[in-house]
Amino acid sequence: MPRPTFDGLGVSTSPRETAQMEPSQTTAQSAAPIAAPIAAKHPFKHVAHGTERSDDYRWLQDRNDPAVIEYLLEENRYADALLAETIAERDAIFGEIESRVLPVADSAPVRKGPWEYFERSFSDQPYVKHLRRPWGPGIRSAVEEVVLDENALAVGHDFFEVGSYEISPDHRLLAYALDTNGGEVYELRIRNLETSEDLADEIPNLYYGVAWSKDSRSIFYTRPDEAVRPYQVWRHQIGTPSTEDKLIFEEPDESFFVSVYESRSGDYILIGTGSRITSDVRYIPSDTPEAAPRLVAQRRHGIEYEVDHLRAANSASVERTDGEPANDQWAILTNDNALDFRVATAAIGDSEPERWRDLAPHRMGTRIAEMDVFEKHVVVSERRDGLEHLRVIRVADGNEQAIQMPDPVYTVATGANPEYSSETLRYSYASPTQPPQDLDYNFESGSTSIVKETEIPGFNKDQYICERSWASADDGTQIPISIVYKMTTPLDGTAPCLLYGYGSYEICIEPSFSSARLSLLDRGFVYAIAHIRGGGEMGRSWYEQGRLLQKRNTFTDFISCAEYLCSENYTSAMRLGARGRSAGGLLMGAVSNLAPHAFRAISAEVPFVDCVSTMSDPALPLTVGEWEEWGNPIESRADYEYMLSYSPYDNVENHPYPAMFVAAGLNDPRVMYWEPAKWVAKHRALRSDTNLLILRTEMGSGHGGPSGRQDAWREEAAVLAFFVHALS
Template structure:
């Protein structure tokens, strides 16, 4: 079955270009049409603005995008055998009939599994009484005949008889709620559309909470309460957010005693809570929002435990009784602030508090007994660069903590730790096929010096027999925005490069949160260029230290990391052999000026509001699309999805069009548009892996490697 699946994928990818004329082999050149982008601080000409089509139906636009795809297919046909080999190799590392570690909740054990040759997971459970499996959702059946399909979230009702789930059929992340009766296996008539992915249940097993999105901006604006059996149009509005800089979601507390509305902006947060046993009662605010005040909370045994940056940039933990919510001044300290340790997350148990911290850029776990906080301890690791994070901990009344451990050399591993006895059990280490041996590789942690003297951590992966002689090719990845930390987690795909002599590097640049909250603050708004110069400094360091050959450096980033690639391409093109930009956010100023574009207003505290001159000038100075100039650029591969709701397809389309008319080099510039997907690419697991193969083949071909 595995060979059959690979053959099908390769057959699809082997697009014959023999029917194309010689004229079609040339890179597409987009026509230029006058268009003025107006702003309070000056107007700009954008001759490629016509590529924006919000309906995604314009024959002219679709024809141009298809010509870009044809050009990509023609160029890549020259190394198709390599792409095919890499596809088979990458898929060959995957255990196709794999399953997750089950977790217990109530009367059932829940898990997901894959069957050999199938693209999508099967979500199932077994009764703890008789061990009989019940398939809740077979996503392969749901996705049949669809170009894109995703189940984004699912929640079982408190009595475990109903399953609410969110589906997306085009990749735009606008979901439809469906509810399956697990007693019959049939979906109920209830459906609500135009939603975000979050779901919450009341304890009556018939009341659901969902979040409605604005149809134009896609912002989450309303919380609706839906009673099963009622018409969707009668869903009750229980909360409406008027501030368009906030994201919103719903959920249940870990003890299932409360329904929670979560609100968050870049710098502020707020939570509204309702007794889950009283769905007709009012929601109450946990603490009123204030600018530069963030918090999140969990509930256990009649009190709330709160993670907050209130007078604590790296966050601290506080607590408040149920009867005292609504007044921040009644919060009591629980875990003090530490300017060297960032609190990432926490889990609540009846007898223990577990904390996921960041220290020196690494994620570690700390266990604190409620009745003996002085006996707190850490979960140890033997590797220099690693990641520990919480697994699914579905029950609070237990001494067992589930957590994930991984590193660049260690596949995802699920452990459980007895917090009382210290006993540790390995429940599963993800099996990697194809002869993989983690002892054949080494991971390391080094520090590069940024332009302003900051020390930037870098996680490295290479073969154990690697020699630091300045001859190796380098594949350097980074993100650097939104406080999202790029942890040194295992990626089976990247071994297709490492096995061919590459050094793989993750640059933990500013704009992420690897080194604490200040690391993020120093990489956003009017400090954003630190993100770009940090990345370049890491490249310089790795070349100077002999980890890489200066003419064999390859960079990759996606979304805001694609912005990074665009900025680096303009600032230091000579330092890179090629750059890969996936779904890149490159038209910063124009997008942030237009509040009708989905999600724009949520981003003002991340990038700045260009309606203010200080931010306008600063953003314009680094915006990749605006800063394209007449110079030589490295080889580039750019990807997008036609239905992307996070970074609209027309940003990279315009960027590529402008690059084609400005670059003075003969290096390839390829643009691949997925016409059926959104921000996350294709939905099937094998299809996604095939996309990695296309990227790696592009890189290896530039080095003349054919196998």
Template sequence: MSILPKAKQIPYQHCEHGVVREDPFYWLKERENPEVLSYLEEENQYTKERLSHLEDFRSALFDEMLSKIQENDTSVPYKMGDYWYYSRTEEKKAYAMYCRKFGTIDAPEEVILDVNELAKEHSYFDLGGLAVSPDQQTLLYSVDTKGRELYTIYLLDLQKKSLSSVCIEETTGSIGWSEDNNIFLFSRADSALRPYQVWAKTVDGEESLLYQEDDEKFRVGFYKSTSKEYIFLYSVSSLTNEYHFLSSKDPLDSLTIFSSRHLGLRYWVSHAGDRFLIRNNDCDDERGVHTDGALNCQVHECSLEHTQREHWSMFIPHRDDVQITSLEAFSSFLVLCERKQGQERYRIIDTIHQTDEYIDMPESVYMLGGGSNPNFDTRVYRFGYGSLVSPSSTFDFDLDSKEMELQKQTPVRGYEKEQYTCFRIMIPGHDGELIPASVVHRKDIDRSIPQPLYLYAYGSYGSTMDPYFSSSRLSFLDRGVIYVIAHPRGGSMLGRKWYEDGKFLKKKNTFFDFISVAEFLIENDYTSSDKLIISGGSAGGLLIGAVINMKPELFHAAIADVPFVDVVTTMLDETIPLTTGEWEEWGNPKEENYFHYMLSYSPYDNVQPQEYPNLLVTAGLHDPRVQYWEPAKWVAQLREIKTGTQDLYLKTEMSAGHMGQTGRYGYLEDMAYNYAFAIDQWGMITGKD
């Protein structure tokens, strides 16, 4: 008989703005305390014992998921310089192998990096970045073996197959080459894991600091223009961007500011031959200051010599109903990714044929993704495509013939697309707003009666959970489960305003929207409360924690992966990684109005003596984004306060970070674990399984 874990309580009080908060589990943040590790192990053991009846089913479910995947697979090759580059996977190997062929695609293969060899001595392994020098002679790559998102950079001589003596530890993992083949760029993080410096380093080991960002709300990064002529260094917060640029042929030359920083002005820069193009949210040409009028972005242009804000001229005006989410510039055409009424689409502006048109897609509800387009002078644009029923595909669009050619669709063994249907519904919210939700299920389920339903959402940072294909999800669908992705405010499904109406002092809209979706699905017999399971991770875990406090009776069970649930305490602690930058998402609780609002929804601070849904919570001991103690404290608080006998499990990965296990098999194991929990909660496990 497993013993219910019970964390000890040590009196501790927080006092802010005249409010005293009791926090008896505050001590769980003492990572090196043996009692903390012992408690986490007790929770793990309890979870293992209580869910031991699922071990055989989890194993079978893992095998079922794996059987859908073609383990020996190869990506679509792309040409860079004299080589064709691609990656491939092999059966029973967890990681990819990166390869190339000289001259033609039929030439002998050269494996330039076998990640399986790098990872074999580590329980955790993540390849952060991979970059081949312009002369194709040297490979730059970064790895994290702890899960703390701190990467070590290595240089590999591709001719000699030998590592350089240059080794840079504790970087962000971001890497890139200049065009002189001698200098590469990387970034470092401060003690709070905020990327704040960009460095240049020669292959011989000499370092130069290019840029340092001292404002703790900002993080830095860099990228090379598709033209290969410029390197852009950016410093961004949730509200404001600023760019610098330099020549990619001489990165140690002086750094030039593109346009001075203004609070609220967000802009992104692309090089388009004789001009720069600037996607931005600034619409006030007269005063030269930012406004909120171009929330969905517009595009300006400027000369290469005069880049400050006052020299920008309008190229593509703002539209209230269309969000411009990205812009790519090539020598003879531009590609804009736009989102209208929740749906992405590619707009192609062809400067040779003087055309401005959209690429027609084969379905009405789908998602788009970037492809490998390393050549500035190309007339073919490569992109990714998929939907809830269409496996991920790679297409080439020819600008001259206007034809779209399928290069590859990810093989899914045994999958028959015609057996499934997907669609989007718009659901009335508490204040009259219509909330999008994407739905997929088998066509042969009985829609006249409520069915098991899995409802997922994220709803923060403006991230949009587009309707992607998942072969693992078939293990739900083929058991008659309806799968729904809610798109509440806080994401950007309906544009920038949709995001801004779900952050700061409007954050509760995210939770209200999710509840509205759940209630709609129940009222319209998609499901019932005793068949509804909800899920979210990280900031989506905050969503799960909030809604089960607000409306626990709506849900049969919930899965919260690495949930951000101790909102106020975390946002008050500037020593925790990433905290200060998060103030532009949630607000700064040092300000009284934000404090009270955040306190009113923080899941840990609002646990009530009520019955909760059955709950599975996961954490990562080395997670730098959501510290392990947040889910641990939350579970301890729930055990102390909640009523009823519903299941409550905490599973902490003792060697993983925010993203869980690594490698494709580790990912499938995590997926099978959560899916088995859900299928068991629905009572769908039979002797045949």
């Protein structure tokens, strides 16, 4: 189907689009029992590169202003009133989601040392219980021990989340981190697993990631700065006050984030630093935690690498002159001379990249995304033709074996594999019609066995169809689309359809299974995922074509996918909805401006919609580190003008828009609550339709929304009910 032409940022006026504009009332309308909140305008001008930019709702950025909180609460009350007519549908969908969950369900057990660790969930409780039981050759004890009961810890908290969760090497202690407001800054606690009591050690102000020393007496953790950027690594000695903790490493460059983790072998503490396009790694022997960190290889702009320890099997450890064992190596995943990455090996202590030896050479078009290093094998997770593949490489001779997948559209990923000397690989598999499975692949025999398959009561996979299709972009690029629907759904253009998209940070939106999605499919919906540029589905170049000064490809790709679904009679524009979160919310805002009549309804959750303002304020969380993704509008006039050309907030106009469900989190450290709030306020002032426009702000949570699973189900049910109502 020919692409409509656009005049600058104006709306297409092709015949097809013009027909869809007659009249706006054909989209979902609101029958509001109360008046919509109208935010006051406080004129404000940003000045950049010799130009002015209006921002009349900038005052909403002050969360300490009581008027701001009252405005958000008023929007919540208005949302409740508008959504009242969807309550029956919401409650029905919530009941369906709940009915697809077993009353009690255990995760697949994971062996670590002399124990099997697993989680148990309860349909009537919001959080999981962590347990373990003894493991050994010929022993499968039924005696269980409670490691951590999240439900007990969550009592009295509206929001609760466990971040880091690490068992000590001697299995006597648990390090776990708690967040009780959604701000993603944690408090670390240490639990004695023999007494089930917490030690006096409490460490505030942590970010993600902890690592134990080999003797279980020290723990390493990261700490964020005021912009919530993890920039320091500290070491804590168990049993001492946190005020005596030692600073081990600090990263001064504000575009780099710091992480800390253990090698799978347990022999090294690894400290990673990375920006969007550059990274490096330092290491500390785990048996000498007081040692200073050493650099694996010098940082070079545009070069990324990560490492894990590869202990050569069946060879004696010989000390070299630099003090490192001669047989110890790094396995290195890098893009050095490899656009789609390669896996190499190098002796520990040898920092010269020209001496790195390929284990999995670069293959153009096959993006190696991850590696899992074991005693005798390295498993690479690689993406080709829009799908993930697992390849097993035997270190001794380089022999390769691909793990076969049964479906044409699926998602696969390596799972929890804490044992370095394991003879099996645990991995997970699912598809839009296949509930998640945990499987074990035997390295020697090449056989695969199912450890556990998620049971979905009442679900019959044979009633659903999953397909992979390709849409043509403006420049002829083929965009993959994953599509799923029920066999009884007519493909004559009358079915409602929900199209999901993201398209940023090289993140892949996998064609996975969703029990909640069944509530749409069973109501005759088609569900589709647009694997657009800016994501990583088709390799590194796919990502590069959807970032910085090529970002608009992301938006036009999504519109092309929408047009394809209509042209192939999966749906029609008047029955097509779109959904995206975070950077996917930016996508929703951009396509609603570029092609507002291509969609009848849109859900934009925690949407990054005021990108020029955010990227122009380096004091905000994440801004400096995001310049390599979006551009720096402070330093570059070209970046500023390009970003301004697609910024959803800056391009709202006086014309009809789709019905919109917009969600925010007051404590969100990634997308500030005020971005969606300002965007909705501007929409209320300018848009020329009477379609649903809803803003709901979670007043006690952050970027991920409600923390308890029942609350999360209710929120999901509300969004799905919105689409059922809007697209009916």
